[in-house]
Every structure is written in C-alpha cells, then in structure tokens.
Amino acid sequence: MALVVQKYGGSSVSDAESVKRVAKRIAEAKRAGNDVVVVVSAMGDTTDELLDLAAQITPLPPQRELDILLTAGERISMSLLAMAINNLGVKAKSFTGQQAGVITDAVYGKAKIVDVVPARIRETLDRGQVAIVAGFQGVNRASNDVTTLGRGGSDTTAVAIAAGLDADVCEIYSDVDGVFTADPRIVPTARKVDRLTYEEMLELAASGAKILALRAVEYGRRYGVPIHVRSSFSNATGTMVAGTHGDLIDPNALTSTAQEAGVEAPIISGVAHDRSEAKITVVGVPDVPGMAARIFEVVAAAGANIDMIVQNVSAAHTGLTDISFTLPEADGPLTLAALNGVQKEIGYDSLQFDDQIGKLSLVGAGMKTNPGVSARLFGALRDAGINIEMISTSEIRISVVTRADSLDAAVRAVHSAFELDSSEGEAVVYAGTGR
Ligand code: ASP
Ligand code: MG
Numbered sequence: 001m002a003l004v005v006q007k008y009g010g011s012s013v014s015d016a017e018s019v020k021r022v023a024k025r026i027a028e029a030k031r032a033g034n035d036v037v038v039v040v041s042a043m044g045d046t047t048d049e050l051l052d053l054a055a056q057i058t059p060l061p062p063q064r065e066l067d068i069l070l071t072a073g074e075r076i077s078m079s080l081l082a083m084a085i086n087n088l089g090v091k092a093k094s095f096t097g098q099q100a101g102v103i104t105d106a107v108y109g110k111a112k113i114v115d116v117v118p119a120r121i122r123e124t125l126d127r128g129q130v131a132i133v134a135g136f137q138g139v140n141r142a143s144n145d146v147t148t149l150g151r152g153g154s155d156t157t158a159v160a161i162a163a164g165l166d167a168d169v170c171e172i173y174s175d176v177d178g179v180f181t182a183d184p185r186i187v188p189t190a191r192k193v194d195r196l197t198y199e200e201m202l203e204l205a206a207s208g209a210k211i212l213a214l215r216a217v218e219y220g221r222r223y224g225v226p227i228h229v230r231s232s233f234s235n236a237t238g239t240m241v242a243g244t245h246g247d248l249i250d251p252n253a254l255t256s257t258a259q260e261a262g263v264e265a266p267i268i269s270g271v272a273h274d275r276s277e278a279k280i281t282v283v284g285v286p287d288v289p290g291m292a293a294r295i296f297e298v299v300a301a302a303g304a305n306i307d308m309i310v311q312n313v314s315a316a317h318t319g320l321t322d323i324s325f326t327l328p329e330a331d332g333p334l335t336l337a338a339l340n341g342v343q344k345e346i347g348y349d350s351l352q353f354d355d356q357i358g359k360l361s362l363v364g365a366g367m368k369t370n371p372g373v374s375a376r377l378f379g380a381l382r383d384a385g386i387n388i389e390m391i392s393t394s395e396i397r398i399s400v401v402t403r404a405d406s407l408d409a410a411v412r413a414v415h416s417a418f419e420l421d422s423s424e425g426e427a428v429v430y431a432g433t434g435r
Contacts (some may be wrong), residue, residue, distance in 0.1 A: 002168040003125075004029060007039040007135065007158035011175040011431040012232035013077050014044035018431075022173075022232055023084035026130060030090050035125045037165065038092075039135045039158040040081055042073025047136075047151070063108035067137075067148045071096070074134035074154070082132045092130040095120060097137035097146070101164075102157060104138035104147045111147035112215070113138060113156065116164030133161060155216035163223035170220070170227050172212060175431040177231045178238030179204070179211050181420040182271040184427035186408050190415065191422035193239050193269055200269045200365055201227075201241045203397045207361030208274025217241065233430035267366035267373070268418045273411050274359040275404060277307060278329040279390070282339065284349030287314035287321045294346055295323060295339070302338035304331035307359075308392040308399065320349070324390065326401065329355050357389065358407030361399040362414060368395045380417030386410045 006026065013019050030036045041047075050069050054061045061069075078094035085092035101117035124131040135154025140147055149156050155172055162170035179201070180190040196204075198221035205214040212229055220227050220241065230238025285291050292311065299306060304327045314321035327335060332353055339351055367373050377398055381388060386409060390401035402410050415421065 001033045001035065003035040003037075003165060005037045005039065005158050005162040005165070005167045005170045007154055007170070007172045008041065008081075008232055009154065009172075009174045010041040010044050010046065010077075012173050013040060013081065014431065016080070019043075019077070019080050020084050020087075023081060023088055025232065026081075026085055026092075027088040027090045030130055036130045037121055037125070037161060037167070038081065038130060038132045039154055039161060040074060040077045040132060041135050041154040042070075043077045043080075046073040046076070064145060067108045067146055070148050071134065071137040071146050074136055078132045078134045085130055085132075090130060091128070092132055093124050094132040094134070095124075096134050097157065098139035100131075100133040100161070102133075102138035102160065104140055104149070106140045106143060106145075106147070108145075108147055110150040111138060111140070113149065113160045113219070116160050118161060118164045121161070121165065133157065149215070150213075152210060152213035153215070155213035156219060159216040159219045159223075159225050159227060162225045163219060167225070170225050172216075172227060172229045173232035174211065174229070175231065175233065176211070176427065176429055177234060177236050178229050179209070179241070180270070180427055181268075181422075182411055182415045183209070183273065184429050186273070186411050187271075187415050187421075188426040189421040190427050191420055191424075192427070194237075195240045195242075196269055197243050197365060198241060199244060199396065200363060203361070203363040203394070204270055204272045207272035207363060207397065207399060208276070208359065209270070209272040212241070231428075231430055234428075267370050268362060268364035268420060270363055271411055271415050271418075271420070272361045272363060273407055274361075275407065276329055277326045277357060277359055278332045278353060278355040279324055279326050279357050279401065280332070280335060280339070281322055281324040281352040281354070282346075282348050283322050283352060284318075284320045285323055286347050287319050291346060292323060294342070298338050298342050299325070299327075299335055302331070302335045304328070304335045308390050308401065310390050326357065326359070326390070356404045357401050358404040358410070359399055359401050360407060360410050360414060361397050362418070363397045365396050367398070374398055376417055377414055380413045381410060383417075384409055384413035386413070 082092045082094040103115040104111035121131045135157040178192045182190040184190045201217045227241040307326045309325045311323045386406045388400045
C-alpha cells in the first residue's frame with residue numbers, strides 16, 4: 001500500500017464527463033489499496049476566462065480581489081470531483097487550499113508556499129477516505145487572506161502536499177503522455193523522455209516548458225519527491241523526474257535508451273520554447289562603471305524577473321553602449337515606467353520595448369562535456385533562415401532569442417538537427433486547447 005498524490009490539470013477535468021472519467025481513475029487507485037490525495041486544477045480554461053472577465057471590469061484589478069476570484073475556479077472542480085467519487089461508492093471530501101493547510105507568503109498572484117500543515121488531509125486518509133485539494137491556492141497566516149501561487153500552480157500544490165505527507169510518489173496527470181523532447185503541439189514527432197533529473201526538468205521548466213511548473217520542480221528537488229508526469233487519458237508510463245546528475249553517472253540509473261545505445265546519458269533532453277517574454281533595450285547608456293548596476297537596481301525594484309542580458313561593445317567615438325534584457329511581458333509596463341523615471345540620472349538616450357520575441361532553449365546534462373553543441377544549434381537556425389537576436393548559456397542549457405513568428409520553425413529545425421525525432425510515429429495530444 002502506497003500513499004499517492006495525484007494531480008489532474010484543467011484539460012483532464014474540462015467538463016462533467018471528464019470529471020466522471022477522472023473520478024473512476026481515482027476510485028481505482030483507492031480500491032487498489034492506496035491512500036489517495038488528489039490535487040485538482042480549475043476546469044478547462046476557467047482561469048483564463050476569469051482573468052478575461054476581470055479585465056472587462058477594470059484593467060488593473062486589486063490583486064487581493066483577483067486572487068479571491070481565481071481561487072473560485074478550483075473550488076468548482078474540487079467539489080464536483082468529490083461528488084463524482086462519492087457516486088462511485090468511494091468516500092471523498094474536498095478542501096480549499098486554506099482548509100488543506102497550504103500556508104503561503106503574502107504576495108498575491110505569485111505566492112510561495114512557506115509551510116504545509118495537512119492535519120485535515122491526514123484525518124481524511126485515516127478514515128479511509130480520498131482527500132481532494134484545490135490546487136493553486138493557499139492562505140497567508142498574517143492577513144488570513146487567500147492567495148494564488150501563479151499560473152500552473154496546482155503542480156506546486158501537489159508536490160508540496162506530497163512532501164508534507166511524505167508520499168511515495170506525486171503523479172502529475174495532463175493531456176500528453178509525459179515530458180517530450182519538444183512540445184508535441186509544435187513538433188508532432190517529438191519523443192517521450194523516460195527519465196529526467198531534477199536539474200534537467202528545472203532548466204526545461206525555467207525555459208518555458210509548461211508541462212510542469214518550475215516551483216513544483218524546485219520543491220520536488222528540495223524534498224526529494226519523485227514526480228511522475230503522465231496522461232490521464234491513457235495508462236502509459238510517463239516521465240519520471242527524480243535524482244540528480246550524480247545519479248546518472250551510476251550505470252544502474254541510466255535511461256533505457258542510453259543503455260541500449262551504450263552511452264552515459266542522452267546529450268540533449270529537449271527543446272523548450274517561451275513566447276511570454278519581451279525585450280527592453282536601453283539605448284545610448286554612458287559606458288562608465290556603475291551604469292549596469294543602476295539600471296538593474298531600478299529594474300529589480302520594479303519587481304521584474306529578468307532573464308537574458310546583453311551589453312554591446314560601446315562605439316569608440318561616442319562612449320555609449322546599448323543594454324538589452326528580456327523579462328516577462330507582463331512586467332514590461334512597470335519596468336519601462338521605472339526606467340523612464342531615471343533617464344536624466346543615468347543619461348541614456350531612449351528605451352525600446354519589443355514584445356514580438358520568442359525564446360528557444362536546448363537543455364541537456366550531457367551538453368557540458370560535448371563540444372560542438374552550440375555550433376550545431378546555430379547551424380540549424382542558419383539553414384532554416386532564422387536570425388538569432390540574443391544568446392545565453394548555462395552548464396546544461398543554450399538559449400536564443402528569435403522573432404516570435406519564426407519560433408515554431410526554429411523549434412522544429414533544432415529538434416531535427418539533434419535527431420530527437422521519434423521513430424514510433426506521432427505523439428498524441430489527448431485534449432486541451434494549449435491556452
Ligand atoms: N488553474 C490555474 C491555472 O490555470 C492553476 C493550474 O492550472 O495549475 O494556471
Ligand atoms: Mg497546468
């Protein structure tokens with residue numbers, strides 16, 4: 001008998017029929033003798049629809065109210081799911097994040113979980129019942145207000161609850177069979193990856209892969225929670241996210257494909273893409289000590305999470321340079337306003353804002369010991385006629401910025417240049433709108 005945490009995403013519970021279908025899976029897991037805790041997202045595209053609704057009321061809704069609004073989505077799915085499970089003769093009870101003991105900091109819209117006190121969940125399990133928990137939400141102790149964890153936050157709820165209960169596994173159910181070498185919606189020949197280390201999955205999630213939320217992976221790594229990413233529409237084994245680099249050098253921990261090929265580990269674990277970023281260029285910055293420090297102090301104070309930074313060589317005759325950086329598109333307006341406020345002080349010429357960019361990232365732990373990976377990546381983009389605007393690298397990742405409208409073509413070109421295509425035909429996307 002195991003303690004299993006199962007998380008179902010919005011596309012797995014998009015209507016009454018799919019709620020009943022998922023309920024059957026949960027009842028089966030329970031009847032097989034497991035203790036089962038379920039974390040559920042809002043139905044279908046509910047969260048986006050609630051956001052659209054708020055935007056029709058006001059362009060800048062108070063964040064406290066927005067969080068209360070958004071938590072409603074998960075309350076709908078959790079209660080319907082509990083009803084459906086009870087209908088099958090298995091006792092189930094649903095809990096809001098607050099009732100489940102998910103304690104967060106006070107940052108509305110992107111709250112961090114600071115503690116999990118799952119007393120009511122344990123009590124429910126001890127009674128032999130299934131506990132259903134609303135994903136993506138918690139409560140701040142000081143204000144007693146509900147908070148949300150940021151988009152995709154139900155994954156984080158699931159892993160945090162799994163850690164808090166010391167569960168055997170956290171299963172993340174979505175509309176595809178696991179983590180693929182690229183988004184199967186863009187590259188139908190993408191291959192399912194059997195196993196990833198936390199580090200590889202962290203890089204993929206940080207680079208825009210939406211299959212698993214970044215915070216959830218961070219949480220999983222910190223507490224050593226094995227995460228099984230799989231489809232709620234099939235019984236296929238998905239992708240196991242567990243272990244670190246060190247483990248992969250242990251021959252017993254090799255992936256099956258790597259074993260067959262007789263190599264240590266695959267060089268590349270996947271190609272991720274991100275359309276949600278924008279680029280700000282500060283034009284004509286005096287090339288003297290302290291300017292970058294000042295610019296990024298201002299950007300940090302505006303609350304923007306910056307990603308790539310490029311500073312050009314200054315033109316010798318002017319002593320001026322341009323500094324470009326990428327950030328989440330949504331942080332653009334506040335950041336531009338903050339930089340505008342220090343134009344005189346810093347003495348730059350102008351600001352440019354570009355939200356038509358796309359970012360492609362190639363991720364793999366084997367990359368750092370394999371020369372020529374960058375050359376192959378750039379060559380693939382050249383052959384596809386795609387211009388590179390920015391480049392950044394880490395030990396196990398190379399990212400490039402392109403025009404947004406050439407991003408899909410770039411992902412396909414790089415995916416095939418690294419021979420990641422599956423020999424088993426096209427990947428199945430079972431549901432979802434990809435929104
Ligand atoms: N419903 C929330 C969202 O759409 C949380 C989640 O799905 O994980 O972002
Ligand atoms: Mg999600």
